[in-house]
Amino acid sequence: MKGVAITGMGIISSIGNSVGENYISLIENKIGISRITNISTVHADVIKVGEIKKTNEELIAELGLDSDNNFSRTAMIGTLAAKQAVENSGITSINEFRTGLISATSVGGMDMTERHYYDYFKHPELVKYIACHDGGDVAEKIAEELGLKGIVTTISTACSSAANAIMLGARLIKTGKLDRVIVGGADGLAKFTINGFKTLMILSDAFNKPFDNERKGLNLGEAAAYLVLESDEVVAKQNKKVLARVSGYGNANDAFHQTASSENGDGAYLAMKKAFEVSGLKPSEIDYINVHGTATPNNDLSEGRAIKRIYQDEKVPDFSSTKPFTGHTLAAAAAIEAVYSVLAIQNNVVYPNLNFENQMEEFDLTPQTTLKNKTIEHVLSNSFGFGGNCSTLIFSKS
Amino acid sequence: MKKTYINGVGCISTQKTFDTVFLEEAIVNHDENVLAIVPPVYKDYISPAASRRMAKGVKNGIVASALAMKDANIEKVDAIITGTGLGCIEDSEKFLKSILDNNEEFLTPTSFIQSTHNTVGAQIALLQQCKGYNFTYVNGAVSFESALLDAKMQIEEEEAQSVLVGGVDENGEYTTALFKLSGRIKPDNQQPYNLLDSDTSGAVYGEGASFFVLENERKETTYAEVLDIAIVNTLEENEIEAEIKSFLKSNNLEISDIDALVLGFDGNVDFENYYRNLTENAFAETPVLYYKHLCGEYDTASAFAFWMAAKIIKTQEIPEIIKVNSVEKPVYNTILLYNQLNGKNHSFTLITK
Numbered sequence: 182m183k184g185v186a187i188t189g190m191g192i193i194s195s196i197g198n199s200v201g202e203n204y205i206s207l208i209e210n211k212i213g214i215s216r217i218t219n220i221s222t223v224h225a226d227v228i229k230v231g232e233i234k235k236t237n238e239e240l241i242a243e244l245g246l247d248s249d250n251n252f253s254r255t256a257m258i259g260t261l262a263a264k265q266a267v268e269n270s271g272i273t274s275i276n277e278f279r280t281g282l283i284s285a286t287s288v289g290g291m292d293m294t295e296r297h298y299y300d301y302f303k304h305p306e307l308v309k310y311i312a313c314h315d316g317g318d319v320a321e322k323i324a325e326e327l328g329l330k331g332i333v334t335t336i337s338t339a340c341s342s343a344a345n346a347i348m349l350g351a352r353l354i355k356t357g358k359l360d361r362v363i364v365g366g367a368d369g370l371a372k373f374t375i376n377g378f379k380t381l382m383i384l385s386d387a388f389n390k391p392f393d394n395e396r397k398g399l400n401l402g403e404a405a406a407y408l409v410l411e412s413d414e415v416v417a418k419q420n421k422k423v424l425a426r427v428s429g430y431g432n433a434n435d436a437f438h439q440t441a442s443s444e445n446g447d448g449a450y451l452a453m454k455k456a457f458e459v460s461g462l463k464p465s466e467i468d469y470i471n472v473h474g475t476a477t478p479n480n481d482l483s484e485g486r487a488i489k490r491i492y493q494d495e496k497v498p499d500f501s502s503t504k505p506f507t508g509h510t511l512a513a514a515a516a517i518e519a520v521y522s523v524l525a526i527q528n529n530v531v532y533p534n535l536n537f538e539n540q541m542e543e544f545d546l547t548p549q550t551t552l553k554n555k556t557i558e559h560v561l562s563n564s565f566g567f568g569g570n571c572s573t574l575i576f577s578k579s
Numbered sequence: 580m581k582k583t584y585i586n587g588v589g590c591i592s593t594q595k596t597f598d599t600v601f602l603e604e605a606i607v608n609h610d611e612n613v614l615a616i617v618p619p620v621y622k623d624y625i626s627p628a629a630s631r632r633m634a635k636g637v638k639n640g641i642v643a644s645a646l647a648m649k650d651a652n653i654e655k656v657d658a659i660i661t662g663t664g665l666g667c668i669e670d671s672e673k674f675l676k677s678i679l680d681n682n683e684e685f686l687t688p689t690s691f692i693q694s695t696h697n698t699v700g701a702q703i704a705l706l707q708q709c710k711g712y713n714f715t716y717v718n719g720a721v722s723f724e725s726a727l728l729d730a731k732m733q734i735e736e737e738e739a740q741s742v743l744v745g746g747v748d749e750n751g752e753y754t755t756a757l758f759k760l761s762g763r764i765k766p767d768n769q770q771p772y773n774l775l776d777s778d779t780s781g782a783v784y785g786e787g788a789s790f791f792v793l794e795n796e797r798k799e800t801t802y803a804e805v806l807d808i809a810i811v812n813t814l815e816e817n818e819i820e821a822e823i824k825s826f827l828k829s830n831n832l833e834i835s836d837i838d839a840l841v842l843g844f845d846g847n848v849d850f851e852n853y854y855r856n857l858t859e860n861a862f863a864e865t866p867v868l869y870y871k872h873l874c875g876e877y878d879t880a881s882a883f884a885f886w887m888a889a890k891i892i893k894t895q896e897i898p899e900i901i902k903v904n905s906v907e908k909p910v911y912n913t914i915l916l917y918n919q920l921n922g923k924n925h926s927f928t929l930i931t932k
Contacts, residue, residue, distance in 0.1 A: 223683045282812075287695070289717075295675055301760055311761040315664065316696060316717030321923060324812050333812035334725040335718040337666075337696035345714055352732060373671075376678050377691035434659075434704045434713040439692050451710055567692070568701025570713060 183461065184426030184577055185351040186416045189270025189409035191262040191365075192520045194507050195231035195402055199265060204524050207532050208552055212506050214388055214400050219254075220292075222372055224379060227386050230370060231402025231508025233258060244326075251309040253290030255405075256322040259367030262405035263323045266363060270409035271421070278360035278415055281332040283350045284320035284407075285342030285366030287512040289313070292371045319367055323407075332359070337512065339566030340473075341432070342366055343406070344515035344574055348430040350410050360415050365407030365516035374511065375401060381440060383477045389509075390536040391474035391502035392481050392548050399475045402508025406516035408523075425523040428559070429462060429575030431455025440567050441479050446487030448571035449473075449563065453491050456573035462559060464491050467498045467575070469531045471518050471562040472548075474502025475509050484563060485546050499549045501534035515564035515572065522560040522576045529557050583734045583805040585930070587651025587792035589643040590886045591616055592874045593785045597646060601890045602898045607872050609771035612764055613755050614785040614875040632689065633702070634667035636749040639788035640699035641706065644743055651792035651800050657739035658712035660730050661700035661747065662722030664878020668751035670694040676753070699747050699788075712739065720843075720920035721810045722746060723789075723882040724928060728808045734795045745790030746879030755784060765846070774872040775903065777846035785875015789882035791889070802889040803914075806830055806929040814925050816852050820861050823917065826927050837865055838911045839891060841884050842903070843918035844869040845876040853919050858903060866911075867903040881918040881926065888914040892932050 195213025196206035213231045240257040290313035297307045317335045324333045336345045343366030350364035378384050378401060385398035416423060435448025473484055488497055503521055510517055534548030560576045590596040593614040595604045608614055621630050624642045670693035677686055697715035704713050716725035723746030733739040758764040765781040772783050809826050827833060840862045842854040858867045874883040891897055891911050912932040919925045
């Protein structure tokens with residue numbers, strides 16, 4: 182058996198609070214994009230977001246946190262998803278094996294920082310939130326809630342962060358440094374991010390349309406997802422059910438521009454190429470590509486070109502972006518899409534690329550626009566981030 | 580399995596750690612609770628036009644990495660791995676303040692772009708046109724050690740022959756004010772700030788950028804071999820000694836094999852016993868060293884310690900200014916580094932000649 186075993190998954194996103202709910206939304210075209218309600222912003226009437234329709238108070242109650250907790254929204258959704266993953270994997274004693282946690286986030290507890298920034302000096306009761314700004318705070322909160330004592334670390338490479346967390350986790354298992362690792366990412370919506378993307382002029386005021394000729398940009402989203410990876414020894418010892426395997430991974434840098442992708446998609450091409458090398462698979466063996474597909478003019482062009490370079494004269498497999506459902510959930514995106522990739526393998530489906538109308542004029546790539554049932558052995562999932570950070574994961578049937 | 584060697588170092592810190600041999604000009608500042616870096620001559624490395632647009636952390640990262648590459652006598656690396664606690668926090672402050680002050684209007688993207696945690700690693704890649712593996716770790720006091728662990732795995736798995744690895748953090752004015760408020764930084768007006776006989780909580784803060792070229796072969800420029808790195812999130816005071824013994828044992832070493840122990844003493848009386856117990860008991864017969872009185876406390880301060888340990892092995896000298904005790908050894912071949920933050924983020928790093 183090639184690849185690292187996935188034995189548990191957990192997710193909370195704008196299309197569902199569990200793995201089951203997310204899957205139903207994906208196959209029934211239930212999108213999570215709407216007007217923003219949890220954050221007060223002057224852009225509320227312009228932008229559309231993939232928001233988890235739970236207030237912080239509801240999340241606190243659900244997690245059973247004390248009133249003196251200092252959880253950011255990101256830490257709360259992260260903890261919910263990680264707890265689901267651990268439960269789904271049937272783990273009862275978290276430190277029984279050498280267990281780690283590799284998390285991903287873009288701005289950590291920024292949602293609390295921006296809310297209280299100028300009030301800290303006036304309101305001593307808020308001072309507890311200063312510490313949650315730290316990028317590592319989310320992972321440490323999750324570790325504490327899980328009682329996990331071993332290695333905990335966080336990766337932040339913008340929108341490819343969770344792919345890199347999954348990649349590192351798989352390498353730690355493969356090299357025998359860990360027996361078990363919880364990997365994934367969390368990002369709550371924040372004014373900081375909304376305004377950042379707004380200034381870059383890559384937010385769409387309409388529903389995002391990946392790989393469409395008239396695409397106008399992305400919708401931001403919030404989500405958290407975690408997966409449990411385990412060594413074959415642990416799987417055999419505990420007779421565990423393997424949901425799917427991480428069979429390939431690759432990371433490369435576009436080295437072109439801080440926020441834009443190169444026109445020929447060098448970084449994306451190299452990341453996919455490496456992932457194929459690691460997996461030993463040929464491009465033609467991929468049954469479904471879950472593209473990064475943010476629906477910005479730049480990303481889809483660059484990613485499309487890179488895919489064309491990988492497939493050359495061969496047929497490009499069925500592909501779709503699931504961001505019309507969830508929005509772009511930044512550092513969490515690759516973990517969300519890892520869960521969707523595993524579900525595609527388990528249920529033998531290709532999800533529709535919603536909102537697509539017209540093929541891009543630069544190439545002849547048409548995404549799968551309706552739900553398609555077919556045997557799925559291998560899924561390739563792309564995630565690219567600022568700083569030219571490009572990552573590819575390949576998931577395979579166990 | 581390939582071994583990992585430190586073949587080049589570059590350090591920008593609150594001391595003059597460039598254009599010097601090894602801390603001969605170091606000064607302990609007892610008067611300030613936030614220390615600023617001694618800036619290098621940026622124009623020797625970055626064009627003034629580019630430099631003006633760059634965040635402080637980016638500039639220092641670029642210079643420190645250039646120094647390390649030159650030191651290692653190489654022009655290209657296969658991978659770039661960075662650790663940073665807070666990234667370019669000055670730009671995060673700037674962007675957040677303009678959002679709040681102008682009610683989300685009249686914003687420009689520059690500071691948002693630079694605030695992204697992986698900006699330093701990305702800018703170095705862009706400058707060097709390095710299209711290889713590029714990761715950034717952001718987990719408090721183990722940000723640098725995470726990068727180091729990853730770099731060592733890259734070399735062991737033969738995914739890379741050379742890796743540029745570093746730790747970088749910068750001070751931001753508003754953030755340091757918040758840290759004073761939350762007690763992470765010692766309060767103002769409590770001079771003299773002494774580290775080893777401190778009876779107050781909080782730390783004297785600092786900033787810096789330390790980068791290293793790691794390669795899979797020993798060469799003329801080699802400082803030391805990286806033997807092992809371990810990261811543990813949570814340990815009690817009374818678990819540290821056993822943890823260290825088992826870490827050493829897994830490397831076929833005992834406490835008596837350690838020629839120097841570098842500890843992260845930061846003057847925070849609340850968590851000092853993690854270090855104090857080792858100094859007084861298990862490592863009483865070992866030279867014990869400290870460094871945060873020189874570089875200040877910050878998430879990637881342990882990268883400064885890594886620089887210091889590499890220098891000791893190469894020069895076989897220990898400057899008086901970093902000694903906690905007066906124990907000496909005839910040679911300094913194997914050094915253990917231990918750091919933690921508030922009882923979490925424990926890291927153990929082992930290097931040898």
